[in-house]
Amino acid sequence: MSGNSDIRVGVVRGIQYGLVEEADNFTPLVRKLGAGGVRVFFYWSQLEPEPGRYDWSVVDAVLEQSDADTELWFTITAASPWGSTRSTDFLPASTPHDPAGYAALVRALVEHCGGRVRYWQCENEPSNRLFWADSAADYVRHLIRFHAAVKAADPLAEVVLGGCAPGVFADLDEPDPERDFFRHVISTCGEHYDLFDLHLYGDPYLVPVMIGNARAALRAAGYEKPVVVGEYNGPLLIEFPELFGQLTDVLATDPMRPWHAMTVADFRAQRTTTPEARAAMERLYERMPELPSALQMFMHGCPPEAEAERHRLNADDIVIRNILALSCGIDRTFCWQLGPDTPEPSEWYSFLGLLFLKFALFGYDEDRRPVRYPCASAFTELAFRLDGAKAVERITVPERPDAYIYDIAGTEWQVGWLRRDHPAVEPEPLVWNNTKLGPRPIYLRANH
Numbered sequence: 001m002s003g004n005s006d007i008r009v010g011v012v013r014g015i016q017y018g019l020v021e022e023a024d025n026f027t028p029l030v031r032k033l034g035a036g037g038v039r040v041f042f043y044w045s046q047l048e049p050e051p052g053r054y055d056w057s058v059v060d061a062v063l064e065q066s067d068a069d070t071e072l073w074f075t076i077t078a079a080s081p082w083g084s085t086r087s088t089d090f091l092p093a094s095t096p097h098d099p100a101g102y103a104a105l106v107r108a109l110v111e112h113c114g115g116r117v118r119y120w121q122c123e124n125e126p127s128n129r130l131f132w133a134d135s136a137a138d139y140v141r142h143l144i145r146f147h148a149a150v151k152a153a154d155p156l157a158e159v160v161l162g163g164c165a166p167g168v169f170a171d172l173d174e175p176d177p178e179r180d181f182f183r184h185v186i187s188t189c190g191e192h193y194d195l196f197d198l199h200l201y202g203d204p205y206l207v208p209v210m211i212g213n214a215r216a217a218l219r220a221a222g223y224e225k226p227v228v229v230g231e232y233n234g235p236l237l238i239e240f241p242e243l244f245g246q247l248t249d250v251l252a253t254d255p256m257r258p259w260h261a262m263t264v265a266d267f268r269a270q271r272t273t274t275p276e277a278r279a280a281m282e283r284l285y286e287r288m289p290e291l292p293s294a295l296q297m298f299m300h301g302c303p304p305e306a307e308a309e310r311h312r313l314n315a316d317d318i319v320i321r322n323i324l325a326l327s328c329g330i331d332r333t334f335c336w337q338l339g340p341d342t343p344e345p346s347e348w349y350s351f352l353g354l355l356f357l358k359f360a361l362f363g364y365d366e367d368r369r370p371v372r373y374p375c376a377s378a379f380t381e382l383a384f385r386l387d388g389a390k391a392v393e394r395i396t397v398p399e400r401p402d403a404y405i406y407d408i409a410g411t412e413w414q415v416g417w418l419r420r421d422h423p424a425v426e427p428e429p430l431v432w433n434n435t436k437l438g439p440r441p442i443y444l445r446a447n448h
Contacts, residue, residue: 006410007326007389008071009382010037010334011361012231014341015124018058019043019090020267021342027065029338029362029370034383037071038062039230039334041124044080044096045089045264048105051082056112063116073119073160073230073334076109077131078102078142086133088261093123094133095142103149110153117154121197121230122146123162127181129258132162136184140192143185147192158194161185163230166201169213186221196225200232200321203239205419207324229325229333233359234317235310243295250284253277255351273350281349298358300348310358315378316417319441322382323406323415326392335379338362339370385413385443402427403437407446417441 011033013026017040030038046058059074066072078084078093083102086094096102110120126132126139134142139162147159168179186196198214200207211227218224237243244251255277266272273281284291288299296302297310322333339362347353361376390410397403405416418427420439430437433444 006391007331007386008036008333009322009379009386010039010071010073010332011035011379012039012334012337013041014337014339015041016043016090016341017041018061019046020264023058023061025061025065026338027067027070030070031067032372032380033361033376034380034387035335036069036383037073037332037334038066038338039073039075039119039121041075041077043077043090044083044093044102044105047076047109048080048083051101054105054108056109059109059113063113066116071119071332072117073121074113074117075121075124075160075163075230076106076146077123086261088263090264090267091262092129092131092133092258093126095138099142099145103145106146106149107153110150110157113154115154115156117157119158119160119195119228120146120150121160121162122193125165125199126162126185127168127178128165130256133258133261136181139181140185140189143189144192159192160195160197160228160230161193161225163197163199164214166199166210169198169210169217170202170206172213183217183221186218190221190223190225194225196227197230198227200229200325201234201236204234204317204321204324207321208328211325211328211330227330229330231336232321232325232333233314233336234321235313237295237298237355240294243292246291246295247284250277250280250351253280255280270347270349272347272352277351278349281351281354285349298354300353300357311374314358314373314375316440318375318378319382319415320404320417323392323404323441326386326389327394327406329391335361340364381443385411385415387411397430397432400430403430403432405432405437412445414444414446415441416444 011030017023040062048054078096079088079090081087081089083096084094085097086092122143124131132139150157150159164182165178168182214227215224253276288296293306297306325333336359339360347357361373361379363371365371388410389408393407393409395405395407402419404419407414416432416437418430418437418439420427435444
């Protein structure tokens, strides 16, 4: 995207960069997408492999391939075999044994980047014990030190609160320990971060609800920070509750139960879930031919027609989810994810793999060459239509509450579609601006 827009859509490289595989040159794909920013994860184990010995090679790999127009967002994870209280080189992060030494690392890293990185994030989804092993109070102390180190090295950089998991602000009527985690954090350290990162998965039409609830929680804590979206994509399996009966065997193994610690070696050896959960997933795959197509489409090696349907839904979701978020005043979104962390992902037989592995804009062929998916084309067209956008504003059609039509202010474009509830029921077409709208988003020239 060009720099004349107040809105930018970016992409996440993945959960690890240069940790399991060699650091690659991924920014040509980012440029082909038209993305205006990229979010990259780095781990303490990469940045300080031994006490006092810094290694900036993976960071330099990103800096050297990124141009000045691409906003950089670095998520830093405190996971170290020797430095963190939960010893690991991958996940989960935990409190450093020597907090001052970790802060020195962060300051040195930010100084090394010389103002090239706009956003610095302290951990990813710390309310989830898969990613942060300690308490909310521990995270607050960790964040305060992180914030001070970043600002000492680059006062203009913006510190991002660790990403808020998607379900935290979706349904406030249900008790949620992760919501309690974030409420404690935002009530105690408002001066120690600049941006609130909300991850938008699940029902796309809950996006305005989640954004509104997050902002209300911030106001209740005594302030309101700008909200950015560090992750999103869809459709997600949890949007199809009628399929859960097919997953009874898998869910009985508590497949999202946090592991004590997962290392890079575990990842390479496909030890990313418990043996019982993996066995249940293998049994599910043995039943694939008899499963509903709506479940097959989330599985590796599914029939071509199921794969094509998922690609179609995914392409539409990229547009719908972004437009709904941007219409709420969000101006930065980052799509999960550019492509798989490794050409041959190891987590297909895990529940997390079933949920997230097909969220990729690019894949690989047998020669490890990138393959562009339909969702990447949808992303590119969206970025093109948003170039120069100042805001996204809904145009209401009182007689058709299922009509979602938006003016992209600052451009010549509008975008519109008709809501199709699940299970899918085709809505009656609507003619708008001499164009027949249906459930797939389409762009129209605005009559300003």
